[in-house]
Amino acid sequence: MLTKQTIDTIKATVPVLEVHGLAITKTFYSNLFNDNPQLLNIFNHTNQKKDRQQTALANTVYAAAVHIENLEAIVPAVVQIAHKHVSLGILPEHYPIVGKYLLAAIKEVLGDAATDEIIDAWAQAYGVIADIFISVEEDLYKAAENNGGWRLFKDFKIAKIVEESDVVKSFYLQPADGSKLPAFTAGQYISIRAQVPNQEFLMNRQYTVTEGTEEYFRISVKREDDVNPNGVVSNFLHASEVGTNVQVSAPAGVFTLVQNEAPVLFISGGVGVTPLQAMLKTMENRKASFIQCARNERVAAFKETIEQQVAALGGTYKAVYSDTEGYVTKEQIAAVLEEGTEVYVCGPIAFMETVISSLVELNVPAEKIHYEFFGAAMALQIRTSK
Incomplete structure (x- = not known):
C-alpha cells in the first residue's frame, strides 16, 4: 500500500507529466535500448519509430498518476495492455529493468525538479503498478495454457x-x-x-x-x-x-463481440476489416450491418463474403471508396444506425477519429462504441461539438 505522502507526491507530478511525459518516455526508450539492445527482439520497431510506444507509455504513466488513489480505475487499460504484453513475451524479469530506466529518464528530463522525494515516490508507485501488470499477465499466460495454448x-x-x-x-x-x-x-x-x-x-x-x-x-x-x-x-x-x-x-486481445441481443454496426477502414469480419462470421439470429471503407473495390478484402453474411442477418452493407468518395460521412452512418446499436470500429487512427467523432455527434453512448488500434494504444482526438 502506498502512504498518503507518496500518493500526494505522485499527484503533485500530474501537471509535470502532462507537459513532459512524452519527453520522459522518449528518453526512457532511447536509453533502455542503447544499454539493452537484446530487448529489440521483443518490442515492435515500427511503434518505436513512429513514437506510438512512447506516446502509449506516456499516457499510461499519466493515467496512473491521475488515478494513484484508485488504481482500479485503470484496470481496463491494464488488461488491454497486458494482453499485448503476453502476445510479445513480456515477463516479470523485464519489469525491474523498465523501472530502473523509467526513473532515470524522469530524473534526466526534469533535472533538479525531480527531487529525491519525487523519485522515491515514483519508485514505490512503479513497484505497485508493476506488480499489478505481472499478476494480470501471469493469469493470462496460465489461462492460455489451460485452454490448450502455450506461453511465449x-x-x-x-x-x-x-x-x-x-x-x-x-x-x-x-x-x-x-x-x-x-x-x-x-x-x-x-x-x-x-x-x-x-x-x-x-x-x-x-x-x-x-x-x-x-x-x-x-x-x-x-x-x-x-x-x-x-x-x-x-x-x-x-x-x-x-x-x-x-x-x-497464443491468441490474445479484448476487442471482441459483446454478447447481447442488440443490433451491431461494423465500420472498417482498410485492413481494419480483419477483426470485424471475424466477429461477423460468428453471429447468428442478431441483426448486423457493415460499412466497409477502402481505397477502391480492388483492395476491399472479404467484400463478397461480408455482403452475403450481412444479408443473411437482415442488415445493410455499404462500401465507401476513398478514391471517389473520401471518408464515410456522418449521414451514411446515421442511415444504418439503430437505437441501442453496438458499434465496432477498426482502421487507421485518423479514420477512427473521424468515425467515432461522427458517432459521438449522433449521440451514440460511449459504452456502445468499441474500437481497436493497430499497435500501441493511443488517445484519440474525438470531436464533441455538434
Whole structure:
C-alpha cells in the first residue's frame, strides 16, 4: 500500500507529466535500448519509430498518476495492455529493468525538479503498478495454457496462401509439431515473430486471427509500400512461400463481440476489416450491418463474403471508396444506425477519429462504441461539438 505522502507526491507530478511525459518516455526508450539492445527482439520497431510506444507509455504513466488513489480505475487499460504484453513475451524479469530506466529518464528530463522525494515516490508507485501488470499477465499466460495454448512463442509453418484482394493475402499457419490449436474469440490477435532478412533483430507484429480451427490459424495481411517501416513483417510474409517457418504467440486481445441481443454496426477502414469480419462470421439470429471503407473495390478484402453474411442477418452493407468518395460521412452512418446499436470500429487512427467523432455527434453512448488500434494504444482526438 502506498502512504498518503507518496500518493500526494505522485499527484503533485500530474501537471509535470502532462507537459513532459512524452519527453520522459522518449528518453526512457532511447536509453533502455542503447544499454539493452537484446530487448529489440521483443518490442515492435515500427511503434518505436513512429513514437506510438512512447506516446502509449506516456499516457499510461499519466493515467496512473491521475488515478494513484484508485488504481482500479485503470484496470481496463491494464488488461488491454497486458494482453499485448503476453502476445510479445513480456515477463516479470523485464519489469525491474523498465523501472530502473523509467526513473532515470524522469530524473534526466526534469533535472533538479525531480527531487529525491519525487523519485522515491515514483519508485514505490512503479513497484505497485508493476506488480499489478505481472499478476494480470501471469493469469493470462496460465489461462492460455489451460485452454490448450502455450506461453511465449511456438514454431509454426505457412501451410497455405490465398489472395483476398490486390493487396491482401491470407496465410494459413499450422504448428510445426502438428499439435492441435486452442479455441480463440473472434477479434483476438496473435503475434508473428520472424528473422527477416537484412534485419539485425527479430521482428514482430500482431495480426487478427481472421479464421481458425484446431488445425490452423488464418491471418490476412496487407502488403505495404517498401518505404513504410510498418511493413517489414507484412512484406516478409507477402514474399514468403508455403513452408516458411515463423513463430506465433497464443491468441490474445479484448476487442471482441459483446454478447447481447442488440443490433451491431461494423465500420472498417482498410485492413481494419480483419477483426470485424471475424466477429461477423460468428453471429447468428442478431441483426448486423457493415460499412466497409477502402481505397477502391480492388483492395476491399472479404467484400463478397461480408455482403452475403450481412444479408443473411437482415442488415445493410455499404462500401465507401476513398478514391471517389473520401471518408464515410456522418449521414451514411446515421442511415444504418439503430437505437441501442453496438458499434465496432477498426482502421487507421485518423479514420477512427473521424468515425467515432461522427458517432459521438449522433449521440451514440460511449459504452456502445468499441474500437481497436493497430499497435500501441493511443488517445484519440474525438470531436464533441455538434
